Amino acid sequence: MFKTLIIMKILVCISNVPDTTSKITFTDNNTAFNSNGIQYIINPYDEIALAKAVELAEGGNASVTVINVGDQSTEPTIRKALAVGADEAVRINAAPRDAWFVANQIANYVKENPVDLILTGRESIDYNGTQVTAIVAELLNLPSVSIAKKLTINNNEATIEREIEGGKEVVSTSLPVVVGTAEGVAEPKIPNMRGIMSARTKPLNVIEPIDVTVLSKITGYESPTPRGAVTLVDAGNVDELVNLLHSKAKVI
Amino acid sequence: MSILVYVENIEGDFKKSAFEVVSYAKAIADQTGDSLTAISIGQVADENLSKLGNYGASKVLNVQNEQLKNFVNKAYGSILAEAAKSEQAKVVVLSNSFSGKGLAPRIATKLNAALADGAIELPEISGDTFKLKKSAFSSKAFATEELTTAVKVIAVNPNSYEVKETGGSATIESFTPSLNQDDFSVIVKEIVRATDKISLPEAEIVVSAGRGLKGPENWGIIEELAEVLGAATACSKPVSDADWRPHSEHVGQTGIVVSPNLYIAIGISGAIQHLAGVSSSKTIVVINKDPEAPFFKVADYGIVGDAFEVVPKLTEALKKFKNS
Numbered sequence A: 001m002f003k004t005l006i007i008m009k010i011l012v013c014i015s016n017v018p019d020t021t022s023k024i025t026f027t028d029n030n031t032a033f034n035s036n037g038i039q040y041i042i043n044p045y046d047e048i049a050l051a052k053a054v055e056l057a058e059g060g061n062a063s064v065t066v067i068n069v070g071d072q073s074t075e076p077t078i079r080k081a082l083a084v085g086a087d088e089a090v091r092i093n094a095a096p097r098d099a100w101f102v103a104n105q106i107a108n109y110v111k112e113n114p115v116d117l118i119l120t121g122r123e124s125i126d127y128n129g130t131q132v133t134a135i136v137a138e139l140l141n142l143p144s145v146s147i148a149k150k151l152t153i154n155n156n157e158a159t160i161e162r163e164i165e166g167g168k169e170v171v172s173t174s175l176p177v178v179v180g181t182a183e184g185v186a187e188p189k190i191p192n193m194r195g196i197m198s199a200r201t202k203p204l205n206v207i208e209p210i211d212v213t214v215l216s217k218i219t220g221y222e223s224p225t226p227r228g229a230v231t232l233v234d235a236g237n238v239d240e241l242v243n244l245l246h247s248k249a250k251v252i
Numbered sequence B: 001m002s003i004l005v006y007v008e009n010i011e012g013d014f015k016k017s018a019f020e021v022v023s024y025a026k027a028i029a030d031q032t033g034d035s036l037t038a039i040s041i042g043q044v045a046d047e048n049l050s051k052l053g054n055y056g057a058s059k060v061l062n063v064q065n066e067q068l069k070n071f072v073n074k075a076y077g078s079i080l081a082e083a084a085k086s087e088q089a090k091v092v093v094l095s096n097s098f099s100g101k102g103l104a105p106r107i108a109t110k111l112n113a114a115l116a117d118g119a120i121e122l123p124e125i126s127g128d129t130f131k132l133k134k135s136a137f138s139s140k141a142f143a144t145e146e147l148t149t150a151v152k153v154i155a156v157n158p159n160s161y162e163v164k165e166t167g168g169s170a171t172i173e174s175f176t177p178s179l180n181q182d183d184f185s186v187i188v189k190e191i192v193r194a195t196d197k198i199s200l201p202e203a204e205i206v207v208s209a210g211r212g213l214k215g216p217e218n219w220g221i222i223e224e225l226a227e228v229l230g231a232a233t234a235c236s237k238p239v240s241d242a243d244w245r246p247h248s249e250h251v252g253q254t255g256i257v258v259s260p261n262l263y264i265a266i267g268i269s270g271a272i273q274h275l276a277g278v279s280s281s282k283t284i285v286v287i288n289k290d291p292e293a294p295f296f297k298v299a300d301y302g303i304v305g306d307a308f309e310v311v312p313k314l315t316e317a318l319k320k321f322k323n324s
């Protein structure tokens, strides 16, 4: 018996963010992020999305494209995604200005290159928006789930567990769907030597951006005010801590 | 013109974050001189809806429909955008809850509105320009965002704005949106909610433990401490990675960001990625046997000691305090 092979097309949206150990400082009178000496990585939540896509493609019945909206400096991050196992990459040649701008670029790409599954990370760890997932979905008139903890695909149907306050919710929908992945969906993958070698020759297509009006802008940054010195309480005197929390900190 | 606030219910009840967003929206309405309309979707009794008046809503739109019993972001987004238009809302406020995060971008897209998500303070308003402070770089910084679109959407972080009772009252009106069947392609199969557990993002007190606890069998002392305090429990990343605790308890840069009044960190070293998710807590207490643990540098109070000895004693002392 012959089985018709249906290849599922997966698009993984990745952003290029400062390494999690980065010290965050600003320049230009606190109006711009100081990228001096910063190491960039694939956003950790996007690594989960990528790992899931690569997992789904393991049997050979899915193809994985990564897309990044960024200038040329993001290419090492994109190559890393290819090393992890994506088949090809697309870079929309523009510095990301806000979530609306990024989501419009991605949605525009998908309109011209339809896919079955769009994965994003639940949020990026730089601006901490959780916007791209649902804006892309809205622009494409697709269903979406923003904070997914589990994802399984069976034929044309996705079953997704999402986080809710104090619990979880299980939903299902038919493809295509946009899913924002959080911890639990997959374990991030570390590229192996073969992956790194083959990533060099995998296609990375550069596409020019479309015009999008930016809706919001960041006018300034602040660093959090440091806390005062710690008040140490003797381990044998926990009553003292209770007292401090009650009468000084007023939190109990 | 008006301000529209969406209030989320959980099985027919409003939680604290619902009153927080109404109070927040009321403060904006007072500044702009607009009236405040609240909107609720789902099966909520009138007596619960009328409570919203006490936080500043003058009108409550009630959307009740069997099909809308469960949250579906696409459908709820359409309804809220429709209500915003019919109420001529210039600002839509909602909670930056797990559901809110999937909903706010849809509303903003439909209304051509700028969206500020994760707002932690009231906006600074001058004419049509709103400036809003939000946490960025996983709480390592704050960013001020400027919104200039005619309509604006603001998603407020839980626990960042104080509930204020106004003593007012609200009229309840039913609102019948036009439903688009295409919006219901996501089907809710199951909802599991541990009703005895306090939701982590909204908790006022969080008791959190790390690898210093040695193994999942030792979490009894953490749960007992949390219980006397009425606190939610949390953990560091390696703890949930090792499946000692569920992922839903993992706080930090790649987990949940919390900002409770009191965060108690037990057997957690205080790695930069952990601190990123907890540093906006109002008071931080650290219990660690290593006096050099980095967490002490960002703590308000600390005890250098063995968690297995200190924590049960603290629980006892708190019991005594609560009963006195």
Ligand SMILES: Cc1cc2nc3c(=O)[nH]c(=O)nc-3n(C[C@H](O)[C@H](O)[C@H](O)COP(=O)(O)OP(=O)(O)OC[C@H]3O[C@@H](n4cnc5c(N)ncnc54)[C@H](O)[C@@H]3O)c2cc1C
Pocket (backbone or CB within 6 Å): A020, A044, B209, B210, B211, B212, B213, B235, B236, B237, B238, B239, B250, B251, B252, B253, B254, B255, B266, B267, B268, B269, B270, B271, B272, B273, B274, B277, B287, B288, B289, B290, B293, B305, B306, B307, B308
């Ligand atoms: C990309 C990336 C993202 C990350 N994201 C997160 C995140 O979101 N959240 C997070 O938490 N981590 C995160 N991490 C991991 C982080 O770097 C640390 O490894 C982690 O926070 C350490 O967890 P811990 O403090 O529980 O364990 P450890 O660092 O092993 O610390 C255990 C502590 O317990 C103390 N201790 C031991 N025994 C006792 C005892 N009997 N009594 C009292 N104290 C005791 C020790 O002194 C020590 O300080 C991330 C890392 C990376 C690379």
